[in-house]
Amino acid sequence: MAEPIIQCDNLVKIYKTKDIEVLALQGLEITIEEGELMAIIGNSGSGKSTFLNMIGGLDRPSAGRLIVDGKDLFKLTDRQLVEYKRDTVGFVWQNNARNLLPWLTAWQNVQTPMLFGSSAHKKRRAFELLEMVGLEKRANSRLGQLSGGEQQRVAIAIALANNPRLLLADEPTGSVDSTTSDYILDVFRKLNRELGLTIVIVTHDRQLSRKVNRVVSIRDGKTSSERIMKQSYLEQYNHMDSLANTGDGTIEESHDEFAVLDRAGRLQVPREMLDKIGVEGNKVRLEVENGHITLGKP
Ligand SMILES: Nc1ncnc2c1ncn2[C@@H]1O[C@H](COP(=O)(O)OP(=O)(O)O)[C@@H](O)[C@H]1O
Ligand SMILES: [Mg+2]
Numbered sequence: 001m002a003e004p005i006i007q008c009d010n011l012v013k014i015y016k017t018k019d020i021e022v023l024a025l026q027g028l029e030i031t032i033e034e035g036e037l038m039a040i041i042g043n044s045g046s047g048k049s050t051f052l053n054m055i056g057g058l059d060r061p062s063a064g065r066l067i068v069d070g071k072d073l074f075k076l077t078d079r080q081l082v083e084y085k086r087d088t089v090g091f092v093w094q095n096n097a098r099n100l101l102p103w104l105t106a107w108q109n110v111q112t113p114m115l116f117g118s119s120a121h122k123k124r125r126a127f128e129l130l131e132m133v134g135l136e137k138r139a140n141s142r143l144g145q146l147s148g149g150e151q152q153r154v155a156i157a158i159a160l161a162n163n164p165r166l167l168l169a170d171e172p173t174g175s176v177d178s179t180t181s182d183y184i185l186d187v188f189r190k191l192n193r194e195l196g197l198t199i200v201i202v203t204h205d206r207q208l209s210r211k212v213n214r215v216v217s218i219r220d221g222k223t224s225s226e227r228i229m230k231q232s233y234l235e236q237y238n239h240m241d242s243l244a245n246t247g248d249g250t251i252e253e254s255h256d257e258f259a260v261l262d263r264a265g266r267l268q269v270p271r272e273m274l275d276k277i278g279v280e281g282n283k284v285r286l287e288v289e290n291g292h293i294t295l296g297k298p
Helices: 048-055 078-087 106-111 119-132 148-159 178-195 231-238 271-276
Strands: 006-016 021-032 037-041 063-068 089-092 166-170 198-203 214-219 222-229 255-259 285-289 292-296
Touching (some): 006 048, 037 178, 048 166, 119 178, 148 178, 222 231
Antiparallel strands (some): 006 021
16 A cells, blocks of 8 residues: 555644743644545644644644655754745645735736746746636636635645645635635545645535545544545545535534544543543443443443
8 A cells, every 4th residue: 555645643743932832732643645635623723723734844843753745744954844845735725815916817826936937837837727726717817806715716726836745725715605615625626636636624614524535633632533424425426526516414424433543542532422421530431342342431
């Protein structure tokens, strides 16, 4: 089997400020295979952006292991990290307006960050990128005249300019309506299918996470559960060209949920489940019964 494109073991990130330390990642374990389109979901403050910034080389983790595309991110020099950011990853944010110039056209905006090549080459390449995100007809519109979703697609085109191995999207649908959000996800699916691009989407949007094959939930900086699309859904999903007209089922209907064991065999048991069986303290009874492990009240 091929090496995973992202292998993250026991990853820890501590932010130190003057008087406090924040443990943003507390031993996160995530493996992502090349060619996946997957989502990471979690409440605000659970460490999603921190994780994405670590993979993107924007910040350095504190401890653990993080291998991306065969590179050990703990061992890269500052200079290698700059190259890594430029060559390996593309980033899409919730709020792209800050990186785009409203008075330039979509086409010009895509050319602006391109560093290399003749101006004819840049023009051609920028147009190709706009085609990839389905925006070729708006190439000559000023950015300020485009809708939020169209601007987001311009941002995706820019993120693809260096042919990254990995596209990282932090709340890419955070400020658009649900129809636009479906469009953006359609673009991701197309890029994933046609270019084989690995795409990691960070979101707190449960509707969006229903529309990818695999969803990893993180809670308090730790992997808590993983949902994998059911085979019956997968078949329909693979034959859909657009998500715009799909029903509004829940993620529980479309995906099977699993708890995740870390390397030491540790498991995070959701508080709701413990409450249901009336566990109050920090002890549970653990028993093997007919091929099952059961957790019970002490
Ligand atoms: N630069 C930083 N300095 C100090 N604390 C930070 C910094 N960035 C994030 N945090 C803290 O780390 C935790 C995780 O934040 P974040 O990764 O942004 O969560 P999410 O993206 O899931 O909302 C939060 O408690 C947040 O306040
Ligand atoms: Mg965030």
